[in-house]
Each structure stands twice: as C-alpha cells, then as structure tokens.
Amino acid sequence: MHQLASTGLTRADAHDQRTRKRQIQRWGTLLGGGALTLVGLSRRSAAGVALAAVGGALAYIGAKTTSATKELLAESSMLLNCSPEEAYALWQDFEELPAFMNRVEAITPIGNTQFRQYRWVVVGPFGRRITWDAEIISDRPNQSIAWRSLPDSKISVQGIVEFRPAPANRGTIVAVRIMYNSVAGSLAQTVGKMLGRDPSFLLRQDLRRMKALAETGEIPTVEGQTHGPRSAKVAALRMIDPTRPVRSRGGLQEVFTAKRRIA
C-alpha cells in the first residue's frame, strides 16, 4: 500500500468500503439479471422471453449503476506459475500489452521515447474508440510499473502493476490497480460506457490471458474455429460475450448473415 501511495491511489482506498458495497449491489443485479436472461433465453417460450426481458432490465440497471459512479477502479490479481522476471517481461513493453488486453486496440509511443509516453486506444462496444495519453512514472524491474495520464489528456488514468513472488515457490502474484478519474465530471462515465462492464471483471479476463501466455506460450481461444450453422440469436449472444476481442469488424454483419452462413 505504501507503494501505491506514491502513485496517488490512496483516495480510492478511503472509499474502498463504500465502493465494495456498491460493487456487491451492482454485481448482484448484473449477475442475477444476466442469469435470468440466460435462463429465459434457454427456454424458447413466451414465458422464457418474458423472463429474459426482466433479466435484461435487471442487468441494465446493474450496468447503469457502474457508469453512474464518478470514478472507476479496476483491481485484480492473478497467480502466475512463472518467475517475477518472466511476468515482468510480458508487461515491460507496453506496445505488446494488447496481446492479452482485449479492449485495448493499440498502445503506441508518442513524443520523445526517452520519457516513455504512450497513446492508448481502447475500443468499446460497436467499435467506438476512446484515446488517452499516458506516461510511465515508475519502473522498478521485476517489481512494479506505474503509469498515469498526461495532464492535458482527455481522461485521467492512474495505474500500477506489481510483481510479487508467491510463498513456497508457487510463482508470481501479478496485482493491478487502474483508476479512471473523472476530469470534467462525465468522462469517467464515458469510459465506463466504453468498457461496457465492470472494469475489474475485464481486468481479470486480461490477467487471465496474460497468465495463459506466461504459462503456456499462447492464449487459448475458440475464435475462428469451425462450427455448424448458427441461429441469429446465437450469433447475437456471441457478439456480446464480454471476453470477445472487440477489434473484429465482423460484429453486426455476423448477426445478419448467420442464418445463411455455415461457419
């Protein structure tokens, strides 16, 4: 926590308890609603559709609660079966982060490279993009990397990733906190909408992919595999899969052509 203080994340800690309570409420509605929707959709009947509608409404309320907050904290950690050196190596080069960060389209260096400043391009639902510029403010090899947005950036972002050895040679704990602050009061909301879902949930998926990359050398996927004819409903459900990379431009088109298409 002392390390976090230097990056200005303490304010979040003060609000931790309240945030947690809010998160529980939000997750309750989101998951409950989501589950209802799934159950409803799986029933293929009028009652099922009604159930799905109620579930959808609940999930919407849950999601809305997210975007109503003024600041967004994404926080997660993952145990990786590798050394801190190997874990650090996967994070050291920011340009390579999109390999496991599904919502990040690109991170490219800007300005004088010696300051290690980057432009982040994040893609939200339906291909909407949001961009901010950030610089690395601390880089302690094999221990931690911290970054924050530049003063004139449209969005205020502060993040830190730490690499800590787990006890008894069980690998490395990779812990990440990223806080999106509202600058003009509404931008955090915008980010929330862009990300579409609980940012900690998305971060956890990213870390899971990083873990797979570190442990297996690849990221397991079924994207692009063969399958039989999908229905329009299935194609639509696949499109809103929160772990699906949003970069593909197939999106909507897939829904419309699914019925005629094989694989």
Add this chain to the structure above:
Amino acid sequence: MKAVCWMGKEKLSVQNVPDPKIINRRDAIVRITSTCICGSDLHLYNGFMPTLEQGDILGHEFMGEVVEVGAGIERETLKVGDRVVVPFTIACGNCFFCKQELWSCCDNSNPNYWMAEQLMGYSPSGLFGYTHMLGGYAGGQAQYARVPFADVGPLKVPEGIPDDKLVFLSDIFPTGYMGAVNCDIRPGDTVAIWGCGPVGQFAIRSAFMLGAERVIAIDRFEYRLLLAEQAGAETINYEEVDDVVQTLKDMTANIGPDSCMDAVGMEAHGHGLMAAMDKAKQKLRVEADRPIVLRQCIQGCRKGGTVSVPGVYGGFDDKIPLGAYMNKALTMKTGQTHMMRYMKPLLDRIEKNEIDPSFIRSHRVPIHQAPQLYKIFRDKEDNCTKVVLDPWADGALAA
C-alpha cells in the same frame, strides 16, 4: 467435413462444415477414425446443460491420425502420421493444477473461464464439444478435429491394435478407473456402483483390478446388469426392490459398502415422491440435476466410507443428506477424469491383454446415423451399451 451438430434440444443434424484449422501454435489436427457417443452427451442431447449453442459440434471421445501440427509442437512429442487417442479434457501442462497432475482442473484451457467461474467459483479445464461454459471447443463427432495443447493430451498408440480396443481410453475407461481409484479400495472391500452404463462397467472391472472383494452393481436394465454379472459383480435391479439402501445393508451384514460410486449423475431415475419432485423441478429449471443416486450413495455408504462421483452434475441440487454425510464421517471424491494420469497405464493393461475394452461396444455405425443412435442410446433400446461412430464409412461420404 461431416460433423454432428447440436441444433437444439433433441435435435441433432450431421452437417457439412468447414474443416478445422490450426489456430494456436500448440494445436494439432486429427483425422478421426473412431468417435463415440458418451452418456454425458445425452445430457446435452436432452438439453440439460446450459451454454450449448445451435451449431456446436458435439463429441469428446475420439481417436485418429495426426494430419497437421502447429509450429509450437516439437517433432519428438507429436508428428504428422502418429496414431493417437485424444483425451476429452484439455490441459496446458504447465499451470499450478497440471503440475500436480490435476489435469481436469487445468487453469488455462478454458477460454470461457468466466462463465464457469460464475457457476462454480473457479473453472475446470476446457472439454471438447461440451458447452461454451467448458471451453466451447468444437467436438470430435466429426471427420477432423482441432486438438489444442496437442503436446500434452494425445496418447500415441501402436499400430496393430484395433480402434475398438483403444478408443475408450479417450474417456470412459479412465473415467471408470478413476471412479474406482477414488473409492480408496483396500483388501476385503465391498464397492457399490450405481449405474451399469459404460462408465459403470469399466468401474466394476477396475474395482476388481484394484483389489475389491465384492462389487454390487445397481441398475434397472437387465442387459446391463447381465454385463455386470459377467464381470463378477452381484447386482440389484432397483425397480425390483423396495429400498436400495436397505438391500445393501442386507447384502453386507448391516455394515454397508465400504465405498459407493455414483456412475449416473444428473439424470438419475428412481421411484417415490422425491424422485418425482426432482423430475418436476428439473423440468421447471429450479433444480439443475436429479441427484437421486448421490443421495442413496451417501445414505448407503458405511460409516467412515468413501463416496466416489464420476457421474456428471451441472448445478445446484436439493435435499442432499448432508446430515448423513457429516455424521457418518464420509469422504467424497469427485472430478472430471485426470486423463493423463491413467491413459498410459491403462494402455499397458490393454497391451498385456489384462482387459479388452471392446466388450462394451454394441453398435458401430456410419456418422450420418448419429441422430438415430443418440435416441437409441438414451432410450436404452436395442440392448445399446456403447455407440462408436465411423466418420468415413460408406454413406458418410455420400450425404
């Protein structure tokens, strides 16, 4: 290629779909020579497993020949031309769980980890052709399949042994065997096994291999009980007795079986009020499974005994006798099969002629007959014990 596609509850169709491609570096493509219908596929057929989607290719018990390998696979490990049996669980080989040989708990092989996480807290490994919650991988009831982490899973098998003896190494033989291992069998033990389907049959034979004194097999189909008796088991037809638990007590001088195995899972049948309620609740989707057998296992097991559960369950279930479970000091052992622990030792047993797994197969048909055979297998018609599909038989090509 031809593939068995799930098109909805009780709706299967053999479709022409594109051949699978290598996607990741550690993938391989296998040309399938034999592929089976598993009892657990019937849960999919009957529409009881969530997150199956129209167009999904089913099947997780298959073997064949490697026809393509990804760039990340070393030649000594696997190469084109190798004859392989593919395990139904997909494991990366290098996570916390794989390192402990808990292969079916692999942390990395399920790309849809988050779905299973919501239901179970953490996700088990990805499986072939078994819902998106468990990976969404295209299955092996097809002419070809993509096998991820192919340097870990597939077992190389020698030429000269027919498919019929080997293909059951892909799931049911190791699954029945692990069910028996999980019974912690000691000399003199009596093992009660509910369900005389394919897994139950292998469990019966494995229990004897592991030194059980007596095996009591429970089912309601005479032809399956007969097969159990041929292996040396005593049998109970539960439709002919008032109370299975009381019958077990009578048969074991009132001490009870040392271990009880549930080789049935989520779609158990039974009689009485509770069984009827389970059926109704499952239909209404307020209970995921019909845990009739699990209840009987817990009630029937002797004090301090072990309950082994190779039968598949999907969700949250009612009226599990936790009072009996706690007060009788029982141990329960569960899990999808840790395939890579057992495949090679069991292949050795087959090569030494200690067991010929082909006894279980009742049908071998061209793949285009899969939809009919699912129904026959589910309804236990035609003395069906196990169906093997031939993806390349005449008729498979013509359609």
